[in-house]
Amino acid sequence: MTPTFWTTVADTVSVICLLGGAFFAFxxxxxxxxxxxxxxxxxxxxxxxxxxxxxxxxxxALRLRDGSALWALVLVAIFQMLTAPVxxxxxxxxxxxxxxxxxxxLVVDELSRDLDAxxxxxxxxxxxx
Amino acid sequence: xxxxxxxxxxxxxxxxLGAAFAIRRAEKGPSILxxxxxxxxxxxxMIAGVALYAAHFRRADVxxxxxxLSLVGFVGSxxxxxxxxxxxxxxxxxxxxxEVAAEEAEKLRLEQEEEEVRxxxxxxxxxxARAAAQQAxxxxxxxxxxxxxxxxxxxxxxxxxxEHHGGPADEETR
Numbered sequence: 001m002t003p004t005f006w007t008t009v010a011d012t013v014s015v016i017c018l019l020g021g022a023f024f025a026f027x028x029x030x031x032x033x034x035x036x037x038x039x040x041x042x043x044x045x046x047x048x049x050x051x052x053x054x055x056x057x058x059x060x061a062l063r064l065r066d067g068s069a070l071w072a073l074v075l076v077a078i079f080q081m082l083t084a085p086v087x088x089x090x091x092x093x094x095x096x097x098x099x100x101x102x103x104x105x106l107v108v109d110e111l112s113r114d115l116d117a118x119x120x121x122x123x124x125x126x127x128x129x
Numbered sequence: 130x131x132x133x134x135x136x137x138x139x140x141x142x143x144x145x146l147g148a149a150f151a152i153r154r155a156e157k158g159p160s161i162l163x164x165x166x167x168x169x170x171x172x173x174x175m176i177a178g179v180a181l182y183a184a185h186f187r188r189a190d191v192x193x194x195x196x197x198l199s200l201v202g203f204v205g206s207x208x209x210x211x212x213x214x215x216x217x218x219x220x221x222x223x224x225x226x227x228e229v230a231a232e233e234a235e236k237l238r239l240e241q242e243e244e245e246v247r248x249x250x251x252x253x254x255x256x257x258a259r260a261a262a263q264q265a266x267x268x269x270x271x272x273x274x275x276x277x278x279x280x281x282x283x284x285x286x287x288x289x290x291x292e293h294h295g296g297p298a299d300e301e302t303r
Contacts, residue, residue: 018136021140021177025174052173053173053176059184064183100163
């Protein structure tokens with residue numbers, strides 16, 4: 001168990017992580033190009049993308065082996081995990097409200113059902129008094 | 130060439146291809162939200178590229194760049210999503226060069242027509258004013274005190290400046 005052994009292990013793991021992260025970024029690009037609909041493309045842009053970026057950051061941290069850089073990389077990963085859902089939520093909501101979602105590709109559509117229910121209830125309220 | 134160089138080359142090819150596909154999607158559209166998503170992917174590929182560079186040269190000083198890039202990509206996509214609106218049919222398409230040229234020519238033609246109409250109206254007004262002044266001086270009986278010529282003079286508009294003919298209109302508001 002020499003230090004060189006552990007540096008070799010770290011470098012090897014970092015190589016695997018970098019390759020995996022680059023593959024996921026590639027997969028996200030393919031998904032964005034080939035998926036048929038806004039929500040499906042959003043899926044490609046959020047899930048594989050964040051996982052790929054986190055893998056690349058882990059690979060970089062294992063390669064740098066530097067304490068101050070490690071915390072900045074943790075910060076980047078946390079930012080990405082916090083912001084990707086928010087951005088995806090905003091894009092999905094805007095897409096739904098402006099009618100860019102293909103209804104035929106949805107398995108369940110709970111939002112439309114709830115919106116219709118709310119609308120009919122508010123109409124009843126208006127008529128009741 | 131060490132094994133790590135090979136890994137870096139493979140990774141950069143994968144990242145470049147992923148970013149290229151995303152840019153292709155940004156070009157195809159069809160809506161502004163699809164473009165936002167595609168550009169988000171491009172920004173993340175850029176972050177991964179900078180990380181790869183830092184890993185290759187063992188440079189820890191580019192790590193703040195990663196923080197900045199991740200924040201900028203988030204702000205961009207959220208802002209665009211906030212202002213997304215219902216687009217008219219065909220609006221999300223990138224126009225061809227010919228279409229843009231035709232549109233510009235049409236706009237230029239309308240502007241020139243408008244200018245022509247305005248100039249004609251101004252000339253008519255000037256002629257009318259001149260005719261009225263002529264009538265006033267012809268029919269004007271000199272009243273006691275001789276104020277008529279002075280009073281008639283006041284209704285006549287100042288002579289048009291020759292330099293301004295054909296140039297930009299005086300009261301033009303843009």
